[in-house]
Amino acid sequence: MNYETVIGLEVHVELQTESKIFCGCKTTFGAPPNTNVCPICLGHPGTLPVLNKSAVELALKAALALNCEIGQDCKFDRKNYFYPDLPKGYQISQFDQPIGEHGYVEIEVEGEKRRIGIVRVHLEEDAGKLMHAPDGTHSLVDYNRTGVPLIEVVSEPDIRSPLEARLYLEAIKSIMQYCDISDCRMEEGSLRCDANISLRPVGQAAFGDKAEVKNMNSFRFVQKALEYEVERQTEVLESGQKVAQETRRFDEATQSTFSMRSKEEAHDYRYFPDPDLVRVKIDDAWFNRVRDSIPELPLAKRARYVAEFGLPAYDAGVLTADPAMARYFEAVVAMGPDPKTTSNWLMGDVSAYLNNAGLGISASPVGPDALAELIRIVASDKISLKQGRDVFKAMCETKKDAPTLIAELGMEQISDESALIGIIDQVIGGNEKSVQDYLGGKEKAIGALVGQVMKVTKGKANPGVVNKLLIEQLQKLK
Ligand SMILES: [Zn+2]
Numbered sequence: 001m002n003y004e005t006v007i008g009l010e011v012h013v014e015l016q017t018e019s020k021i022f023c024g025c026k027t028t029f030g031a032p033p034n035t036n037v038c039p040i041c042l043g044h045p046g047t048l049p050v051l052n053k054s055a056v057e058l059a060l061k062a063a064l065a066l067n068c069e070i071g072q073d074c075k076f077d078r079k080n081y082f083y084p085d086l087p088k089g090y091q092i093s094q095f096d097q098p099i100g101e102h103g104y105v106e107i108e109v110e111g112e113k114r115r116i117g118i119v120r121v122h123l124e125e126d127a128g129k130l131m132h133a134p135d136g137t138h139s140l141v142d143y144n145r146t147g148v149p150l151i152e153v154v155s156e157p158d159i160r161s162p163l164e165a166r167l168y169l170e171a172i173k174s175i176m177q178y179c180d181i182s183d184c185r186m187e188e189g190s191l192r193c194d195a196n197i198s199l200r201p202v203g204q205a206a207f208g209d210k211a212e213v214k215n216m217n218s219f220r221f222v223q224k225a226l227e228y229e230v231e232r233q234t235e236v237l238e239s240g241q242k243v244a245q246e247t248r249r250f251d252e253a254t255q256s257t258f259s260m261r262s263k264e265e266a267h268d269y270r271y272f273p274d275p276d277l278v279r280v281k282i283d284d285a286w287f288n289r290v291r292d293s294i295p296e297l298p299l300a301k302r303a304r305y306v307a308e309f310g311l312p313a314y315d316a317g318v319l320t321a322d323p324a325m326a327r328y329f330e331a332v333v334a335m336g337p338d339p340k341t342t343s344n345w346l347m348g349d350v351s352a353y354l355n356n357a358g359l360g361i362s363a364s365p366v367g368p369d370a371l372a373e374l375i376r377i378v379a380s381d382k383i384s385l386k387q388g389r390d391v392f393k394a395m396c397e398t399k400k401d402a403p404t405l406i407a408e409l410g411m412e413q414i415s416d417e418s419a420l421i422g423i424i425d426q427v428i429g430g431n432e433k434s435v436q437d438y439l440g441g442k443e444k445a446i447g448a449l450v451g452q453v454m455k456v457t458k459g460k461a462n463p464g465v466v467n468k469l470l471i472e473q474l475q476k477l478k
Pocket of ligand 1: 020023024025036037038039040041042147
């Protein structure tokens with residue numbers, strides 16, 4: 001039987017506010033345990049929460065960027081449960097009146113546009129973090145994260161493959177970064193994702209029994225975990241069994257998922273409106289100001305790069321995924337270099353260097369103006385592309401500009417025909433075999449001769465000019 005995959009994702013995104021959602025504690029990541037805490041976020045009796053306006057603003061911006069209908073009159077509810085990372089015994093969240101509902105995200109899957117529905121976007125506080133001693137004797141709790149503002153983005157079960165799930169997550173991350181809502185560092189937990197996945201026979205309307213997968217720490221692992229689940233659930237169904245409704249955990253070491261706990265009993269969180277917080281009213285002026293602050297989003301930018309710069313869709317996709325990369329690209333192109341050549345540099349040598357050094361584009365040792373200058377020099381044939389790549393490496397290491405390094409490295413390219421002709425005649429005279437091969441019809445043999453000229457000129461000869469002169473001189477021998 002053929003099965004269709006049905007996936008829904010719940011994405012938690014930490015909002016990049018200075019302070020927590022209901023108190024003045026800092027939200028900085030990586031502080032010593034339990035230093036960013038106060039009686040409010042520790043849930044001491046008698047304390048009262050005060051809502052952080054910028055958390056509401058960022059959540060509103062996120063909901064708008066995700067095309068949601070906005071709850072301009074919304075409220076906070078208590079979600080009651082006991083766990084040591086939740087000192088109050090309840091989490092302040094939004095239940096029946098979230099800030100955003102009925103939105104969508106557009107993604108492109110293998111050249112085709114797909115729209116993934118968003119059920120809701122709600123604002124809530126994060127819980128603390130538990131650390132378990134390896135010997136199992138005790139656990140430690142760090143409340144620094146308690147009260148950090150989060151949005152939860154719940155998708156419709158519209159995702160049809162593990163690849164689509166990954167593309168959807170990349171789209172969410174990109175939108176959040178464009179709007180300065182979150183740094184979306186998955187490794188620091190500022191973007192987290194849980195997935196619901198089920199299979200159903202193709203053509204069947206009713207959903208199959210689903211499993212929930214947790215603990216996926218990268219987009220690649222999300223895709224891997226879901227691919228594993230598709231295989232596992234297919235086997236379960238084909239053997240005539242039922243897929244258990246359970247929570248499963250992804251294990252990076254084995255690249256598989258394993259059962260954590262059964263989900264047979266639904267939790268009763270006893271939601272009720274938080275009596276300590278007033279309703280949130282977003283007036284039209286605030287709504288309009290936030291709506292107007294949303295920049296051109298990745299998908300629109302991508303379409304513009306194809307139309308305006310004539311870039312292939314692939315290049316446009318890579319360059320626009322990260323807003324900092326898009327800014328860098330536009331800065332270079334604004335200084336004159338050809339867009340496709342600039343794209344090749346950014347996706348090639350620049351990205352290779354940055355990945356290797358573990359840097360983002362904004363921390364690149366070569367700024368847009370320095371790269372633009374190098375691209376212009378290569379385009380003028382003063383140095384070859386190969387030399388240009390060496391100059392780029394040297395620029396990264398020394399932070400000197402291209403003209404200085406070209407002079408220091410003695411790299412000026414020789415394009416002057418009169419300077420090259422003598423060397424070319426000398427090479428033709430000294431490489432009889434290649435010359436005979438070429439004259440006998442093996443056109444590829446010219447490569448060896450070009451190589452010899454480059455060797456004699458220590459790589460400084462302009463390969464295009466050398467090629468042209470060699471053909472001219474060889475024709476004379478025919
Ligand atoms: Zn606090």
